[in-house]
Amino acid sequence: MEDTTDRIARPWGARAPYGRHETxxxxxxxxxxxxVEPGAxxxxxxxxxxxxxxxxxxxxxxxxxxxxxxxxxxxxxxxRGRLGPKDLFGWQANASRDxxxxxLVRRDGRLVETDWDTAMDLVADRSRALLDSRGPGxxxxxxxxxxxxxxxxxxxxxxxxxxxxxxxxxxxxxCTATAAEALKETFGCDGQPGSYDDFDHADVIALxxxxxxxxxxxxxxxxxxxxxxxxxPRLLCVDPRPTRVAEHAAVHLAPRVGTNVALxxxxxxxxxRHERIDRDFIAAHTVGFEELAARVxxxxxxxxxEICDVPAALIEEAAELVGTxxxxxxxxxxxxxxxxxxxxxxxxxxNLHLIRGMLGRPGAGLLQMNGQPTAQNTRExxxxxxxxxxRNWQNDAHVADLAKVWNVEPETVPHFAPPxxxxxxxxYAEQGSLRMLWISGTNPAVSMPELSRMRSILSQERLFTVVxxxxxxxxxxxxxxVLPAATWGEKTGTLTNADRTVHLSLKAVEPPxxxxxxxxxxxxxxxxxxxxxxxxxxxxxxDGPESAFEAWKRCSAGRPCDYTGLSYAKLxxxxxxxxxCHDRAPEGTARLYTDGIDWAHPDVCESYGKxxxxxxxxxxxxxxxxxxxxRAMLKAAAYLPPHEEPDEQYPFQLxxxxxxxxxxxxxxxxxxxxxxxxxxxxxxxxxxxxAERLGLGxxxxxxxxxxxxxxxxxxxxxxxxxxxxxxxxxxxxxDTGGGSGPGPDTPGRAANETTVTDWDPVSKQPLFxxxxxxxxxxxxxxxxxxxxxxxxxxxxxxxxxxPTSGGPAARTTEREPAGFPHGSEEGAR
Amino acid sequence: MNGVNLTLRTLHRGERRxxxxxxxxAERHTTEHEVHHVATDLARWSREHVRRLAQTxxxxxxxxxxxxxxxxxxxxxxxxxxxxxxxxxxxxxxLLLLRDLRxxxxxxxxxxxxxxxxxxxxxxxxxxxxxxxxALASSCHPQTLRQMRWTNTMIKNLSPQILTSL
Numbered sequence: 005m006e007d008t009t010d011r012i013a014r015p016w017g018a019r020a021p022y023g024r025h026e027t028x029x030x031x032x033x034x035x036x037x038x039x040v041e042p043g044a045x046x047x048x049x050x051x052x053x054x055x056x057x058x059x060x061x062x063x064x065x066x067x068x069x070x071x072x073x074x075x076x077x078x079x080x081x082x083x084r085g086r087l088g089p090k091d092l093f094g095w096q097a098n099a100s101r102d103x104x105x106x107x108l109v110r111r112d113g114r115l116v117e118t119d120w121d122t123a124m125d126l127v128a129d130r131s132r133a134l135l136d137s138r139g140p141g142x143x144x145x146x147x148x149x150x151x152x153x154x155x156x157x158x159x160x161x162x163x164x165x166x167x168x169x170x171x172x173x174x175x176x177x178x179c180t181a182t183a184a185e186a187l188k189e190t191f192g193c194d195g196q197p198g199s200y201d202d203f204d205h206a207d208v209i210a211l212x213x214x215x216x217x218x219x220x221x222x223x224x225x226x227x228x229x230x231x232x233x234x235x236x237p238r239l240l241c242v243d244p245r246p247t248r249v250a251e252h253a254a255v256h257l258a259p260r261v262g263t264n265v266a267l268x269x270x271x272x273x274x275x276x277r278h279e280r281i282d283r284d285f286i287a288a289h290t291v292g293f294e295e296l297a298a299r300v301x302x303x304x305x306x307x308x309x310e311i312c313d314v315p316a317a318l319i320e321e322a323a324e325l326v327g328t329x330x331x332x333x334x335x336x337x338x339x340x341x342x343x344x345x346x347x348x349x350x351x352x353x354x355n356l357h358l359i360r361g362m363l364g365r366p367g368a369g370l371l372q373m374n375g376q377p378t379a380q381n382t383r384e385x386x387x388x389x390x391x392x393x394x395r396n397w398q399n400d401a402h403v404a405d406l407a408k409v410w411n412v413e414p415e416t417v418p419h420f421a422p423p424x425x426x427x428x429x430x431x432y433a434e435q436g437s438l439r440m441l442w443i444s445g446t447n448p449a450v451s452m453p454e455l456s457r458m459r460s461i462l463s464q465e466r467l468f469t470v471v472x473x474x475x476x477x478x479x480x481x482x483x484x485x486v487l488p489a490a491t492w493g494e495k496t497g498t499l500t501n502a503d504r505t506v507h508l509s510l511k512a513v514e515p516p517x518x519x520x521x522x523x524x525x526x527x528x529x530x531x532x533x534x535x536x537x538x539x540x541x542x543x544x545x546x547d548g549p550e551s552a553f554e555a556w557k558r559c560s561a562g563r564p565c566d567y568t569g570l571s572y573a574k575l576x577x578x579x580x581x582x583x584x585c586h587d588r589a590p591e592g593t594a595r596l597y598t599d600g601i602d603w604a605h606p607d608v609c610e611s612y613g614k615x616x617x618x619x620x621x622x623x624x625x626x627x628x629x630x631x632x633x634x635r636a637m638l639k640a641a642a643y644l645p646p647h648e649e650p651d652e653q654y655p656f657q658l659x660x661x662x663x664x665x666x667x668x669x670x671x672x673x674x675x676x677x678x679x680x681x682x683x684x685x686x687x688x689x690x691x692x693x694x695a696e697r698l699g700l701g702x703x704x705x706x707x708x709x710x711x712x713x714x715x716x717x718x719x720x721x722x723x724x725x726x727x728x729x730x731x732x733x734x735x736x737x738x739d740t741g742g743g744s745g746p747g748p749d750t751p752g753r754a755a756n757e758t759t760v761t762d763w764d765p766v767s768k769q770p771l772f773x774x775x776x777x778x779x780x781x782x783x784x785x786x787x788x789x790x791x792x793x794x795x796x797x798x799x800x801x802x803x804x805x806x807p808t809s810g811g812p813a814a815r816t817t818e819r820e821p822a823g824f825p826h827g828s829e830e831g832a833r
Numbered sequence: 834m835n836g837v838n839l840t841l842r843t844l845h846r847g848e849r850r851x852x853x854x855x856x857x858x859a860e861r862h863t864t865e866h867e868v869h870h871v872a873t874d875l876a877r878w879s880r881e882h883v884r885r886l887a888q889t890x891x892x893x894x895x896x897x898x899x900x901x902x903x904x905x906x907x908x909x910x911x912x913x914x915x916x917x918x919x920x921x922x923x924x925x926x927x928l929l930l931l932r933d934l935r936x937x938x939x940x941x942x943x944x945x946x947x948x949x950x951x952x953x954x955x956x957x958x959x960x961x962x963x964x965x966x967x968a969l970a971s972s973c974h975p976q977t978l979r980q981m982r983w984t985n986t987m988i989k990n991l992s993p994q995i996l997t998s999l
Contacts, residue, residue: 141994170993421990428990431865436924437998464922618871620982621989644877647870761866768867 007818011035012682012810015089015664015795016217016225017818023234025205025366028226032085034817035092036065036073045072050576052499052507054150054492055090055667057180057374058082058220059501061579062091064493064512071095071493071513080579082200082505088221089665089682090673092816095493097675098513103474104488105517115476115486120518120528123485127442128532130468131167134439140418144171144429144438147387148445149179149376150668152497152509154552155522156378156385157559158544159444160392162526165410166535166543170418171438173389174382175446177426178770179375182341184383184390185767186350186372188611190358190636191597192604194383194394195564197357198333198369199582199594200503203227203237205367208329210240212353213264213339213773214373217248218664218796220502224248240325242267243339244659245689245730246723247797255322258725259312261657262646262774265345267319268352269643270308273300274323275359282361289601290358291631292638299640311643326356331367338375338661343773347766348616348641355638364598373502376668380500384565385556389423389768393563394603394610397422398624401607409559411537422621425768427761434461442470444522445489449478449744450669450736453759453770454712459745472525475671478736481744489522490515496549497523498575504582504593506567508575523549561586564596564603564610597636605634616641619765646774648760650727654710654776656694657728660755661772664796666734674739678814686717686753687792689730690779692801695721702803703785710777713757718790723801729777730798731755837954837966838895844947845886845897851940851980852879853901858933860913864921865930868987872937875983878976882944889969927995931988938984941977948974 009017011033020029036042048063061080065073074095078085107123108115134142145163147156156174163172184194191197203209203226217224230236231252241253242264250256259267275281276297286293305323309316326332334357340349350372362368374380379388386392395402397419407414424432430452432438452458462469462482471483480486494515500506515521520528527547535543546552550572560567560583569585569592581592596602603609612627614620616639622630631637650657665682666673673679688706695701704719708729717731724730733755737743742750746757758777763770789805792798855876862868883900890897920926948970955966 139997141997421993424994427866432994432998434864434921435927436922437927437994615979615982618875618979618983618986619867620979620986622982644874647873762870763867765867765871 008815009818010810010814011089011092011816012678012808012814013795015221016228017086019232020229020820021232022229024230026233028084028204028229029820030078030084032076032078032819033087033092034073034075034819038813040067040072047512048075049510049512050077051493051509051512052580053091054377054499055094055672056088056220057377057379057502058222059377059499059505059507059580060087060091060222061507062087064095066512069513071098077579082501082580083222086222086225090667090679093676093678093814094667094672096677097672098491098493100475100675102476103516103519104476104486105519106488108486110484115483123487124528124532127470127485127529130440131533135167138439140168141170141437142439143167143169144424144432144441146426146429146441146443146446146448147172147174147382149174149176149379149382150445151378151522152495152499152549153378153381153385153556154497154549155526156381156387157392157556158523158526158530158552160386161410161544162530162535164386164418165412165416166530166533168416168418170421171424171429171432172387173424173426173429174379174387175426175448175451176376176379176382176388177768178451179338179341180379180383181388181769182346182350182764182767183336183372183374184388185347186354189347189351189613189616189639189766190354191601192609192611192631192634192637193564194610195596195603196371196502196504197363197596198371198503201594202333202367202369203230205331206237206333206369207331207367208240208325208333209237210326210332210334211249212242212334212336213341213343214335214337215243215245215247215249215661215797216335218662219337221664238325240322244725244728245797246799255318255325257314257318257322259314261659261728262343263312263643264340264343264349265352265641266303266308266311266643268349268356269300269303270305270319271323271326272296272352272355272359273303274305274320275327275356276300278327280327281359285361286359290636290638293359296355296638296640299642327360332357332360332362333367333369333371335371335373337373339773341769342771344646344762344764344771345641345644346764346769351616351639351641358636358638364595369595371503377501378499380502380504384500384560389425390610391419391423393560394565395563396610396612398612410543411539411541412543413538427763427768427770430458430461433467436466439466440468442472443479444472447477447479447669447671447736449482450754450756451733453756453772454761455745455754455756456713457761472522473671475738477669477671478738478744487525488517488519489525490519494519495521495523498553500583505580506570506575506583507580508572523552601634601636604631604636606631609634613637614766616766617644647762648774648776650776654778656777656779658708658710658731658758658775658777659728659773660731660733660759662734663732663793663798665793666732668734669736670734678810682808682810683732683791683793685791686715686732686735686755687720687790687798688717688779689720689722689724689792689798691724691726691728692721693726695719698779700781701785702800702805703787703789704781705783705785707780707782708758708777709780710758710775712760713752715752715754715757716782718785720790720792720798721801721803722798729779733772837951837958838890838893840947840951840954841886841890841895842897844944844951845883845890847940847944847947848879848882848886849898849901851937851944852876852883854937854940855879857913858937860910861917861933862930863914863917868930871983875980878980882973882976885969885973889965892965924995924998927991928999931992931995934984934988938981938988941980941984945974945977945981948977
C-alpha cells in the first residue's frame with residue numbers, strides 16, 4: 005500500500021493502530037525533491053535527524069553529488085521508518101545559496117572574506133596572546149547541542165586540557181541542563197533511566213511541560229497509534245496551552261506558569277496520603293522518604309489549587325491517574341526546565357516514580373527529555389559544564405582518572421570549582437574578565453534571554469568573538485572571525501538522542517565552497533596551538549571522526565555512558581543502539597536501574613548534589629552521611645513564587661516556546677520552503693477572554709512589551725490559559741532588513757527581547773517561561789490571518805482561518821510494509 | 834529566663850540585619866543575576882525568622898519589632914541598582930561582591946551560633962515550658978545553615994575568576 009500525504013497539513017501522517025505490549029508497526033516515510041524519481045537516487049546514506057532530540061533514523065538520498073531527499077530507516081528502534089516534518093523538509097537548507105563558503109575576518113569594522121590560514125592564525129595568535137597576558141580564564145567556549153560527539157569531545161580536550169580553561173559550556177544550558185541536574189540530584193549521576201519502548205507498555209503517560217506532538221512528532225505518532233489501538237494509554241497533560249497532547253489527555257492541567265513545584269508537591273501529597281506507594285522499593289532503593297513525606301504533608305490539592313489556579317478536584321484526578329496505574333511513564337521538558345525552580349520541580353517527578361516503584365521495567369519509565377539532537381553528547385563529552393564521562397569534578401580520583409586518559413597531570417584539568425555555566429561565561433564577558441569567546445553552532449544573539457544585553461556583550465570592542473556556523477547568523481554578524489562550517493550530511497559523526505540511542509551519521513555530499521567540518525576546525529586549531537600531553541606528545545592524537553570516536557570510547561570506558569561495545573561498523577550494520585554498550589551488554593541497554601541504583605555511591609557518583617532552593621553545593625562528607633550506600637535520593641523542595649510577577653503595568657504572564665515546524669533560531673528550517681511557509685513569521689497567542697476584554701482579534705498587529713524590551717507580531721486567539729501570552733522563540737532578524745537586531749525600521753521580532761536574565765540556581769538553566777508583559781494594539785488586522793500554524797497548539801479558538809497546508813511541495817510517501825520485517829526490536833518481546 | 838529572652842532579642846536583631854543586608858546586596862549587584870535573585874529569595878527566610886521570633890517573644894511577654902519590608906530604602910535602593918548597572922562592564926565590582934558575600938556569610942554564621950544557643954537553652958529548659966522554642970530553633974536553624982552554604986558556594990565559584998583577572 006502506498007499513499008502520499010501533505011505532511012505540512014497532516015504532520016503526523018496516517019495512523020497504524022497497535023495494542024499495549026505489541027510492537028509499533030513500521031511505516032517508511034519518503035520525501036524526494038520535486039521531479040526526482042525514486043530510480044534517479046544513486047545512493048542512500050545512513051544518518052539521523054539533527055533538528056530535535058528524538059533521533060529519527062533516516063537515509064539521505066544522493067544523486068549527482070547532491071542531496072535530493074530523505075527516507076526513514078524502518079530497521080531503527082526509535083522511529084521505525086517514520087519521519088517528522090522537519091526531518092522530511094529541513095535538509096533542503098543545506099543547499100541554500102547564502103551558505104558561508106569562506107572564512108571572514110573583521111577589518112575596519114566590516115567582515116571581509118579571507119583564507120583559512122589567515123583566519124585560523126588570527127584565532128591562534130589571539131589565544132596565545134591572551135594566555136600570556138591574562139591566563140586561561142580569559143578564554144571561553146560556547147558550543148551547541150547540534151554538533152557530533154566527536155566534535156564535542158575534541159573541543160572538551162582542547163579547552164579543558166589544552167587551554168586549561170574552566171569556561172566551556174553548550175547552548176544545551178538552555179535546553180537540557182535541568183534534565184542532567186535532576187538526574188544527578190536523584191540518582192547521583194546523569195543518564196536517562198527510561199526508554200522510548202516504555203511507550204509501548206505504559207498504561208498512563210504523564211507529560212509535564214512537554215508538548216511532545218511538536219517537540220518529538222515521531223514519538224507523538226507512536227502515542228497516537230497506541231491511542232487508537234487496544235488497551236490504549238491514558239494521558240496526563242500539564243501544559244498551559246491547548247496542545248495536541250491536551251486534546252487527547254484524560255486529565256489536562258493548565259497551571260499558572262511558575263507553579264510546577266506546588267502542583268507536583270500536591271501530587272506527591274496525594275500519593276502518600278492514599279498509600280499509593282511501594283514501601284518495599286522505597287526501603288530497598290531510596291533515602292529521604294520520611295523527610296519528603298513531612299515536606300509535602302501540608303501540600304494538599306486545595307493548597308496547590310490556590311497557587312496554580314487549577315481546580316483542586318482536577319489535581320486529585322491527576323493524582324489518582326498517576327497513583328493507581330500499574331505502569332506509569334513520565335516525560336519532562338521545557339515547561340519544567342525553563343521555569344524557575346526547574347530542578348526542584350523535575351526532581352519531584354523523579355520522586356513520584358521512586359515512591360511508586362515505577363522504574364527499570366517495561367512501561368515503568370522516567371524520561372527527563374532533551375531539547376536538542378545531540379544535547380546528550382554535549383553532556384557526556386563534558387562540553388556542558390561537566391567533566392567527560394560523567395566524572396565528578398569534586399572527586400580527585402575521577403579527575404586523576406581523566407588526566408590519565410588524556411596523559412596530562414591532574415592539575416592541568418581545572419577542577420577547583422564547577423565548570424563555568426553559559427550564563428556566567430557571558431557575565432564574565434560582560435564585565436571584561438573574559439576576552440575571547442568562541443561560539444560554535446549556536447546563535448546566542450537570538451536564543452539567549454534579554455537580547456539587548458546579549459548584543460551589547462557580543463559587540464564589545466575588547467571581546468574577540470569567533471563564530472563557527474553555516475550562515476551569517478545574527479551572532480556571526482557581530483563576530484571578529486567567522487568560520488564556515490560543514491553540517492549534517494556533509495560530515496561524519498555520531499549522535500545520541502534523549503533515550504541514549506547512538507546513531508551514526510555519514511557524510512553524503514561535499515560541503516559548499518571551503519566550508520569545513522567542526523571537527524576539522526577544532527583539530528586545525530589544536531595543531532596551530534601545539535597542545536602537548538605531559539610527555540611532550542600531541543594532546544590530541546586523532547585526525548578524523550572514527551579515530552575521535554575510538555578515543556572517546558577509551559574515555560567512556562567503565563563509566564555509565566560506556567561506548568566501548570560500539571564501533572562505526574556496528575552502528576552501520578544495526579542502526580541505533582542504546583548506551584551503555586560494552587562486553588557485558590553488547591546489544592546495548594534498554595533501561596537503567598533495572599536492578600537497583602548503580603551510580604549513586606559516594607565513590608562513583610557524578611555529583612554530591614546541591615541545595616534545590618539555593619543551588620549551594622554539597623561536599624562529599626555530607627553526601628556520604630546522607631547516602632552511604634548509594635541509593636536514589638528523595639529530595640524535597642518548598643514552593644517559591646516566581647521572581648517576576650504580573651503587575652498593573654505588565655499584567656500578563658509571558659511564556660515562549662517552539663512550534664512543530666521550526667528549530668532553534670530557524671537558521672535551517674527558515675530556509676526550507678515548506679517549513680517556512682507553515683510558520684513564516686512571529687505571532688502572539690492570547691486567550692479568547694483576554695482578547696475580548698481588550699477588543700483584539702485574529703491578525704491584529706500587537707506589541708508585547710516587558711521590562712527589558714518589546715516585539716511585534718500578529719495576534720492569534722487560542723484556548724491558551726487566560727492571563728498568559730505565548731510567543732515562539734524562533735524568529736530573529738536575518739530575514740528582516742535589520743541584520744542582527746531591531747533597528748529604526750525593524751521593530752523587535754525575537755521573543756527574547758522581552759525575557760529576563762535569571763536562571764535556576766541549581767541547573768543554571770535560564771528562565772524562558774516566566775516573565776511579565778503588557779499587550780497593546782499597534783494596528784488593526786487587514787483580514788489576513790496571523791502567521792501561526794492551525795495544526796498545532798497555536799490553532800485558533802474560533803476564528804475561521806484557512807488551515808495550514810503545504811500543497812504539492814509537501815507530498816510525502818508513506819509506505820506500510822505488508823509483513824513485519826524487523827523482529828529484533830524490543831517491543832516485540 | 835532572661836538569658837533566653839536575651840538570645841531571642843539578639844537573634845531577632847541578627848535576622849533583621851541579615852534580611853536587610855541580603856536585600857541590599859541584591860540591589861547592589863543587580864547585574865550579578867544569580868546573586869541578585871537568590872539573595873532576594875534568601876531574605877524571605879530571614880524575614881520569616883524575624884516574624885516567628887517576634888511571635889515567640891510576644892508569647893513570653895517580650896515585645897520585638899516587625900520584619901523589615903522587602904526593600905524599605907526607597908531612593909537608596911534605586912541608587913544602588915543604578916550604580917550597579919553603571920559599572921556593568923567593569924571587573925572591579927567583583928571585589929565588592931566578594932566582600933559582600935563574605936559579610937553575608939559572617940552575619941549568617943553569627944545567627945547560626947545564636948540559633949545553636951537558643952536550641953541548647955531550650956533543651957535545658959524543656960522540662961518546664963519551652964517546647965515551642967526548640968521547635969522554632971529546629972525549624973529555622975537549618976535555613977540559616979543553608980544561607981551560609983550558599984554564600985560559601987558563591988565565593989568558591991566566583992573568586993577564581995574575579996581574583997585572577999584584576
